[in-house]
Amino acid sequence: MIELKDNIVVNYDGTFYKCPGFIGHPELSVGNLKSGLEDYSVSHNLEIWKKEECLDCEYLPICFGGCRYMKLMRDGKIDGVDCRKAYLDAVLEDCIKQEIKYNLVS
Ligand code: SF4
Structure with a gap:
């Protein structure tokens, strides 16, 4: 948002x-x-994702620097990205498979 x-x-x-x-x-x-x-x-901190790490990241279209609220809760300020690359690497394949499975059922 x-x-x-x-x-x-x-x-x-x-x-x-x-x-x-x-x-x-x-x-x-x-x-x-x-x-x-x-x-x-x-x-x-708009466009905080405009840095090399994010511009080279395959998750940029679904992330754009992550959730500023989570960053605020964790660090008390929104002065950086809320990077979930490790999480997305771990779960994205299963999430897509689950989405396909249950969307095909419904
Ligand atoms: S996952 Fe991390 S590196 Fe990738 S776009 Fe989001 S904040 Fe940037």
Whole structure:
């Protein structure tokens, strides 16, 4: 959601966030219904995946630097990617097989 330009979460009080996980973190709000959308490119580290490691990674189209919320929870800040390459290497084949199996059944 962070990297997709047209995705916004509107909280009950009209505050905008780029991710539902960021609700409750006012420092990560990106505007509100009254004043409009603010620039969040620096605060949310947009395009943090534009580095050699990610640009060479086969998972980039499904990852784009991973989940900023998980990075925030783990490290207290979103100053880097949430890399799941090892996890994806381990489970992707089985996930695809499972998807094929159960989608063919349904
Ligand atoms: S899996 Fe890791 S290296 Fe690959 S695009 Fe995601 S963050 Fe970058």
